[in-house]
Amino acid sequence: AARLQEYAGEGLRTLVLAYKDLEESYYEDWAERLRRAALGSAQTVYDQYFITLYNIVYTSLPVLAMGVFDQDVPEQRSMEYPKLYEPGQLNLLFNKREFFICIAQGIYTSVLMFFIPYGVFADATRDDGAQLADYQSFAVTVATSLVIVVSVQIGLDTGFWTAINHFFIWGSLAAYFAILFAMHSDGLFQMFPNQFRFVGNAQNTLAQPTVWLTIALTTVVCIMPVVAFRFLKLDLKPELSDTVRYTQLVRKKQKTQHRCMRRVGRAGSRRSGYAFSHQEGFGELIMSGKNMRLSSL
Template sequence: MDVFALQALALEPQLEHMLLDLACLCKTVICCRVTPLQKAQVVELVKRHKRAVTLAVGDGANDVSMIKTAHIGVGISGQEGMQAVLASDYSFAQFQYLRRLLLVHGRWSYFRMCNFLGYFFYKNFAFTLVHFWYGFFCGFSAQAVYDQWFITLFNIIYTSLPVLAMGLFDQDVNDQNSLRYPSLYKPGQQNLLFNKRQFFLCTLQGVTTSFLLFFIPYGAFSAVVKEDGSNFSDQQTFAVTIATTLVIVVSVQIGLDTHYWTAVNHLFVWGSLIVYFAILFSMQSYGLFGLFPNNFPFIGAAYNCLSEKGVWLVILLTTTVCVVPGLVVSFLKVDLFPTLTDKVRYLQQSRKRHGPQEQSLRRVRRTSSRRSGYAFSHQQGYGELITSGKNMRRSTVSSACSPEKTTNGSNWIGNVLKRKNEVSCSSQEFIAAPEGNSRATKTPRQQQTD
């Protein structure tokens, strides 16, 4: 399409839908010789009617309006100035880097953000709705089931860093496979990783987890007694048990949801658990209660609760029941209905197992032959070998001193070896000449002087 066709469409707004429908039927639409305003109008047309995420690439000042109109603007630094780069969201030196920006970093960003949001909704539904189930047993009196400090620190310290590490470093496949299989980009275009259905599943998982977190300890404590014969019916022991189980469950769940583990992930996940128990025992100690009796009412509840073997069995049972069903569903989904991402991950893990063997084989193949290289890396007589661009085996090089073995080779190899033999033979004759024959050892210029 040229500038005149776009001008006609601008004068007739009712033709915009016809143009857009026709353009969507084509794989590529080229608008040539258009003005900067018309470039922006084409982008705005797609944004307004198709509700698509648009990306504009430009390298000059005439692309600035188009870059600003699109959702994502990419500027290429070149000979036409830096106006496009200054107006863009991303900038790089060559157009070929756009492929990696979309297929690797763009896809990773979408994947991480979807996992981050899904896990964030899950853990907060599991944390909050425990109060809803507790309301049926306290007459909806607004009594909190947790300690007030646990409510304050749950999203700030206990569970913030692991989900942050997942949102920064997680990746389902590596960058090489992301470039090798461009179809992995389609789930992001189709919004498959986070939509209404995924939000409903995260909500359902969180509600189910909160239900199990409350009723499994409730049922266990109603039929269990301590070693001294007393029961577990106090509210503080019940609160510490649910809080500890919740932190362990969400930590195990994020470990299962993480596809790519780094040292930062290990540090944040295990560190959060250590920090939780350290804060739990310090805040429920007699020392803080003596200093601030109104702010730390749970006196020794952590020690009295977690020192009982039955409490740890309840925590283990609740964690298993909360985590195993989701794990089974994930295994069945990958086994029965694998996506392209699952298949690529399987290939990636298979190559990782057989990686050292393949690398050693490649290393052997590299040393078995020698490239022609550059002209200055060879002796005189290798001109045809260099200009031909072919390889010469070491066996051929080693047979250079025996001309009878090279008669079956190609002509250019024979010429190279023949010239090399002539040079070596002439040098040997020159060295073996008798000392008495002085004219044989003198150059023609010296003979003429004599």
């Protein structure tokens, strides 16, 4: 616990130094809150079952599917543009800079996923007026936010969707909620009363609108900077793979428009063909009666 507290204090100081506008008093404030939390309880936010299942069930398969099936452009386009292989050969996609960017994003996301529910639960109440801020409700809220944020992030990183990607991402979310409700059910409590003591906590927590609003707020705040950064990068400094994908989309739209114009042209020629198949003058003969025979008297 002492070493964990030391590491947490060093991490907080690193965060404060990273944000230049924060003063030294901010660090002292967070350190004091950390000491109070350490004196009050030595429990972790996530239980041991969630940590194990998170690494094995909830997030491993979507990442595996993305790594196996994802591709920037179709293989035919890769042969047309050999320069698409240069980023991999020059280690532009995985280097120290990209590694530290991922670390910074992870720190940013973890801080928000902890302190947003922490701030909301400070004054939140249930529908019946009882206090919402208890340990298990907070753990369920943070864990649900974590799984959803990671799944959304994996979806944003996926450039080539297949049925397997959909199955693993949506299946991981379904497996999380199924296991979560099972761990807080009466059946596991009757079989293992010492391990699964919080019966019905997940159902009661996720039935509160405040909890879902907190999860939605956490997800948006964690994901929106990533979306904004990628949008600006795509607009201001696109990579070659982005240009190739955009060119492919433009070609598909042009082919679709050309097919529609050909269909309209064929339909128009059928409607107007009868009008242009006659010679001029027959209408005047019919109206004047010159082509009609006189009846015999």
